Structure formats: structure tokens, C-alpha cells
Amino acid sequence: MSRVIWIVLDSVGMGEAPDAGDFGDIGCNTLGHIMEKFPSLKIPNLKSLGLGNIDGMMGIDPVEKPLASFGRLTEISAGKDTTTGHWEMIGIHTKTPFPTYPNGFPEEVIKAFVTKTGVPGVLCNSVASGTEVIKQFGDEHRLSGKPIIYTSADSVFQIACDESVYSVEQLYEMCEAAREILVGEHGVARVIARPFVKDIIKGYVRTPNRRDFSLKPDPENLLTEIMKSEYMKQEEGRILRKKQSVYAVGKIEDIFAGVGISDAVHTVSNDDGMVKTLEALDIVESGLIFTNLVEFDSTWGHRRDVVGYARGLEEFDVRLGELMKKMGRIGDKKSDDILVITADHGCDPTFKGTDHTREYVPFLIYGKKIYQGHNLGTLPTFADAGATVGELLGIPGSTKIGESHFMDLYTF
CATH class of the missing domain: 3.30.70.1250 (Phosphopentomutase)
Incomplete structure (x- = not known):
């Protein structure tokens, strides 16, 4: 494999997780409740990938022939925050929750x-x-x-x-x-x-x-494994071995305190994040382009702005179409790029309070060599996404936890 583009739709959950009651989140459903309010939401590209085909998806009709493979991920770590969710994706199981201070700091x-x-x-x-x-x-x-x-x-x-x-x-x-x-x-x-x-x-x-x-994460994780790995490139008649890179877009670099990041660009909005992701396709030769789109969470989820959240999904979908088109052909060459879309937790803008919500998250995998319409079902940990990304980049066993679904997805 040459490149994976992994986009985290920050807070775009899809229904209460099995342990939602432990977090006071029975009844939450970020995507489902947005679709309840806006049943005619214009997200044709997400639908074409198979977002509505995922088990348990509410309010989004399935399509007959999804372009992607799809499933939903379950969080096992002791928390529903950004750091915990992202860390689990790359193979870090947070067993003890990070401290919180409901009465202020001592x-x-x-x-x-x-x-x-x-x-x-x-x-x-x-x-x-x-x-x-x-x-x-x-x-x-x-x-x-x-x-x-x-x-x-x-x-x-x-x-x-x-x-x-x-x-x-x-x-x-x-x-x-x-x-x-x-x-x-x-x-x-x-x-x-x-x-x-x-x-x-x-x-x-x-x-x-x-x-x-x-905080700095455990250095043994997917990102550091990618940076240690190599790919082969032909230059001037010679075969050269080069390191794969991890190119971080948005707050990814901050979430991992720079660990396992080779290059990074920060963003001011979701749209800026997608523009910089598109630009990264002209920069990164091999490895992972890892993008976080934070406005779903910070601007609309926490502020319980359902209208803004819905509009943000539509705006993302337009940029998603541009990305899918660019992935298909880079310059004058056909591309084997693979797109992965997930989330890190929920933040249901219709729910009580202003906190994150404990939810399943979508898992979409799309590319020329990825099976279309394959249902992965409900997967037991966010780390299954990271383990799969690792193997797609030629690095089996790249995470301490999680199972790769490479063999279920990849068409040789």
C-alpha cells in the first residue's frame, strides 16, 4: 500500500454504546437525532459509501450498492473524551480514566x-x-x-x-x-x-x-510503527528504501503530543482541514494522512447547535466528494489510496447537558482495492480501525490491541 487518508469526524457518534448507562448517556444518538431533525440532509457522498448501511444506523437509508466496506466501532477504554478515543484508535487501551475536576482544581x-x-x-x-x-x-x-x-x-x-x-x-x-x-x-x-x-x-x-x-501516549503505537516502516521507490533507475510518514492535519499533532508525527499542519475550521487534507495528497508519498475535524465537537456538539451540526455535515460531504475524486487519480497516475472515516466519541447536540456522549462510531473504508458493500458488523474496539490501517500500510501487528480486517477488505 502507499497511502491511507484517515479522517476523524470529531464527535460524530451513531447511537448509545452497550455501556452508555455507566456514563449517563442512555438515549444518545448524535447522527440519528440530527437526521430526525433534518431527514432530508444532503450527504450524498457519505450515503454512497454506505453510511446508512451500517448496523444500527438510524435515519439514513441504506443504498443498494455501497462503494465502501462499513461497520461500527465500540470503545473499550475508560472514558469518552478526545484523547481516550484517539489513543484507542492507534492501539492504546486507557484502563483508568483521566482525572476530572467538577469542583475546580485544588x-x-x-x-x-x-x-x-x-x-x-x-x-x-x-x-x-x-x-x-x-x-x-x-x-x-x-x-x-x-x-x-x-x-x-x-x-x-x-x-x-x-x-x-x-x-x-x-x-x-x-x-x-x-x-x-x-x-x-x-x-x-x-x-x-x-x-x-x-x-x-x-x-x-x-x-x-x-x-x-x-499527555504523551505510550510510544508503542500505530503511528510510531508507521514511521519506522519503509516503502520502496524507484529513482533514476535505482530502487530506494524510504521511511513512511505520518502527516497530521488539525489537532492530531496536539492529541498525540507530537509522538509518531513526522509532519503537521494546524487548521482553523473543518473546511480548512479538508482543504489541507486535499493538499496533503500532493505532499505525502507513502504513509498516513491523519485528519481531525474538530468543529463537529467544539463548535456545534458542545454548544448543542443542531442546525450548525447538520450544516457542517453537508459541507463536509461536498469536500468528501472532492477528496474521493482526487483519490481516484493523482496527476496522471491512477491511485491506490484508501480512505478511512471514523469518529472518536459522540456529542449529541439534542441530548442533555453539553458533554460528550458514549456512542458507537462509524467505520467506512473506501478505495479502488477495497471490497464494496462488505459489512464488517459491530467491532469490539476502536483499535480494530488502527490495526486495519497498519496492515493496509504493510505493517501487520502494528497495535497492541485490536484486530486487523485487512483480509476481509482487500482485493488482491
């Missing part, structure tokens, strides 16, 4: 943060909505210079600062300091920079300069 953490960064104190230190917290504390932050510290139901330490008070670079330095503090029993999954500005008309609004500072 005094020793805040004191260490203030001492290490030299800031004059902090504001908030509680569970809060990211858009509301800057409205509530924005003025005081600008007057006092105290960063706004808040968390959510996820394992996150979030730092919000006005870019006119602290530059983006200074905010990132604060996050790096916090990351050094937040280890061991307080080892949150992510420290997140949340820069904002004051707009004359809209008031306080976030900027696209968010950045995540994650």
Missing part, C-alpha cells in the same frame, strides 16, 4: 501554576462553558491580568486569555508550564490554550489560535 495545583508562570492569580477555577466564561470574566481579566482557568466534564485544564493582554506565544508558554505541573495524580488528558479577543459588535469571541497540550 489549591496546590493553582498555587503551583501561579508560582511557575508568575501571573497575579487566576479567575474562575470551576466547570464552565468556554463561550460564557469569557463573557463573565473578560473585563476583569483585562483589568487584572489574571488568566481565566476553567474545566469541563472532560479531563482538561483550560486557560483563556485575551490576546491583547497575553500574546498567543505567552499563553502557550503558560500551557507548557501547566503541562509540567499536571502529571501523576493530576495528569489531565489535555491542557488547552483558549485565546480570545474583544469584538466591537460581538463582544468577547474566541480566536482560531486554540492549541492542545496533551
Whole structure:
């Protein structure tokens, strides 16, 4: 194989997982409930791949001849957050959940943060909505210079600062300091920079300069195995051995703290992520193009914006059509590229609260040499996706957990 394009539709779940009750998520269904609200949603490319053919899919009609193989994935790790979901995809089983702070961070953490960064104190230190917290504390932050510290139901330490008070670079330095503090029993999954500005008309609004500072994953994973692997290339009459690459698009680099990433580009929106994924096809010769489309989660899921979520799916589908077309022929050569589409958890915008939801996620695999219309059924772990991607790239046994379905999918 030469290349796999793996797109994670952040939070696009497809119905409550078997253990949803353990997470308070009985009745959640991100895709199903969006389709209930918008039954005529225009997603022809996703439908043509077989999204509606997946077992248990609600609200999307199956097609007679799906272009892709398809199934759904079950999460086994102890969490429903971005880090846990992505780590499981590449073969890391998180058995102990990352710590959360429903009552805010303890005094020793805040004191260490203030001492290490030299800031004059902090504001908030509680569970809060990211858009509301800057409205509530924005003025005081600008007057006092105290960063706004808040968390959510996820394992996150979030730092919000006005870019006119602290530059983006200074905010990132604060996050790096916090990351050094937040280890061991307080080892949150992510420290997140949340820069904002004051707009004359809209008031306080976030900027696209968010950045995540994650814990480092187990170095034995799919991504590092890909980077160690080689492919053969003919140049000037000689056969050369070259390393495969992992090209990260969006917040993938942040989620894995750079581990197993050879090149990365950050994005400001889903559409920017798809544009950069299309551009990556002209850059990456062999290996994995790994893309996260975060707006489904951050912009629409957590804010319970059903209309925005539905519109985002339609916009993605248009770009998906462009990607499928470009995959079929790169330059003047026919392409053997393989497309994989999954999600990392749910975030049902019709459900209670604003938290992620414990759901099955779709698994679509498409390419010239992939069987069309093969139903993989319900798979027991997200890691089955990673194990399959590894073998598609010529690396069997690339993950500690998960089973490859290469033999079920690939037409020799």
C-alpha cells in the first residue's frame, strides 16, 4: 500500500454504546437525532459509501450498492473524551480514566501554576462553558491580568486569555508550564490554550489560535510503527528504501503530543482541514494522512447547535466528494489510496447537558482495492480501525490491541 487518508469526524457518534448507562448517556444518538431533525440532509457522498448501511444506523437509508466496506466501532477504554478515543484508535487501551475536576482544581495545583508562570492569580477555577466564561470574566481579566482557568466534564485544564493582554506565544508558554505541573495524580488528558479577543459588535469571541497540550501516549503505537516502516521507490533507475510518514492535519499533532508525527499542519475550521487534507495528497508519498475535524465537537456538539451540526455535515460531504475524486487519480497516475472515516466519541447536540456522549462510531473504508458493500458488523474496539490501517500500510501487528480486517477488505 502507499497511502491511507484517515479522517476523524470529531464527535460524530451513531447511537448509545452497550455501556452508555455507566456514563449517563442512555438515549444518545448524535447522527440519528440530527437526521430526525433534518431527514432530508444532503450527504450524498457519505450515503454512497454506505453510511446508512451500517448496523444500527438510524435515519439514513441504506443504498443498494455501497462503494465502501462499513461497520461500527465500540470503545473499550475508560472514558469518552478526545484523547481516550484517539489513543484507542492507534492501539492504546486507557484502563483508568483521566482525572476530572467538577469542583475546580485544588489549591496546590493553582498555587503551583501561579508560582511557575508568575501571573497575579487566576479567575474562575470551576466547570464552565468556554463561550460564557469569557463573557463573565473578560473585563476583569483585562483589568487584572489574571488568566481565566476553567474545566469541563472532560479531563482538561483550560486557560483563556485575551490576546491583547497575553500574546498567543505567552499563553502557550503558560500551557507548557501547566503541562509540567499536571502529571501523576493530576495528569489531565489535555491542557488547552483558549485565546480570545474583544469584538466591537460581538463582544468577547474566541480566536482560531486554540492549541492542545496533551499527555504523551505510550510510544508503542500505530503511528510510531508507521514511521519506522519503509516503502520502496524507484529513482533514476535505482530502487530506494524510504521511511513512511505520518502527516497530521488539525489537532492530531496536539492529541498525540507530537509522538509518531513526522509532519503537521494546524487548521482553523473543518473546511480548512479538508482543504489541507486535499493538499496533503500532493505532499505525502507513502504513509498516513491523519485528519481531525474538530468543529463537529467544539463548535456545534458542545454548544448543542443542531442546525450548525447538520450544516457542517453537508459541507463536509461536498469536500468528501472532492477528496474521493482526487483519490481516484493523482496527476496522471491512477491511485491506490484508501480512505478511512471514523469518529472518536459522540456529542449529541439534542441530548442533555453539553458533554460528550458514549456512542458507537462509524467505520467506512473506501478505495479502488477495497471490497464494496462488505459489512464488517459491530467491532469490539476502536483499535480494530488502527490495526486495519497498519496492515493496509504493510505493517501487520502494528497495535497492541485490536484486530486487523485487512483480509476481509482487500482485493488482491
